[in-house]
Amino acid sequence: MQNKNFSFKILRKDNITCARVGTIFTPHGAIQTPAFSPVATRATVKTLDPSDLINAGSQVVLANTYHLYLRPGIKIIEDFGGFAPFMKWDGPTITDSGGYQVSFLWSPSAKASVGQDTSGQESVLDSGRVAKITDEGATFISHIDGARHLLSPEKSMEIQHSLAADIIMALDQPLGKDFSEKKKREAFERTLRWEERSFVRWNELETKRKKGTFQALYGIMQGGINKDQIRKSLEFILVTGFPGIAAGGETIGTDPMLTSRTLDLVSDLLPDDKPLHALGLGGGPEGIFEAVERGVDTFDNTSITRQARSGLLFLYPEDGGKVENKFRMDIKKSKFKDIKEPFSKVCNCYSCSNFSAAYLHHLIISGELLGLRLASIHNVHFINDLMKKIREAILNGDFIQLKREWI
């Protein structure tokens, strides 16, 4: 479905790699790409309010269908006109389909990590799992009150319609590497069916929509390092006519090399008029360079703020950041306890501009809330700043040079 309220324009492509600078136009503003989207799972980027996010250079936030559906519930969010007005975020937004949670809950080794509620006892379905997958959808047990819910592709579209993000995701069933080929094959085939149903329901909902608004549905590539599968997956997305493409699954995780191998399998098929989002792109700056080099336009990642809360702060190359240390340093290390200077010599985030490393160290060690916020500000700023540098480099034809300076 083409719509004048959503489009992607490439400003410049890198001469050597598939890296590209572009703009995603959404009903709530533009996203200069490549861009990072902080994750606001429950309609909040933990510890940060919208002005923190903007000051840290954020353009877009991603919220989660599963969590918001369970609490506060769709009715309340609908009444606010979406999760963005609810959280007072004016810019572009993305929602996840719940697919990741479905998969995570289904995995036998998975513990309920979907929320921090520890009050309720964990209920389980068969085989010790808290979710059950059928072709119909995923039946899962709420981590909040133990109630059973069925998340089908149609239901996911309806929930995301109510959450009202600019970019939404088809329901998929990502599978980790610890599963048999048979299981992976099943999940792959099921994802294709679920995505098709997602597309159909999304189309129905879009036709009822009033003018001036639009949600862009992204189809999600699955198949990991199975070349036939992932290419088939992407071809399906393109033929079906999804406005955008997302890369999902375990391969877009923490191992930058695995991410690159996966994206290499499809790079020749990527169109210029559809943005590519990497769901849960890990690997820090190294992973970002690898992904951008292969045409990724936007990505989200929870660990950037999560690791901040555990004291892992990103390091610029000028501060000693390199692949070997994953461009990060633990502010909890006792060597920081008496450092009067900021954590970074070059970072101009709010935290580094105002506070000493010793103070940050003390706050984090002590479990103080301000520490979590200052650390989150730094990490979000760092990644947004890196993305800005990357955009400028691509525009100037210096992308490879910038990568060489970092990696």
Next chain:
RNA sequence: GCUGGGGUGGCGGAGUGGGCAAUCGCACUUGACUGUAAAUCAAGCGCCUUACGGCUACGUAGGUUCGAAUCCUACCCUCAGCA
């Protein structure tokens, strides 16, 4: 001064004749962390050694015993109560 309790690793605290470099907790160190997890997990944590292994420890000094953190004596310290 008297009476009673107690002194074990950075801290708390087990162990009350041999299996003890010393259960466990905290702290600390190192590491892990994807569509969220201020969660959690893994490893280390007397000294020397990459390791195998070796060495020194249970307030201090003696003693009993084949063998002592454990029993005995003296002393030091400490806590509680009484003065």
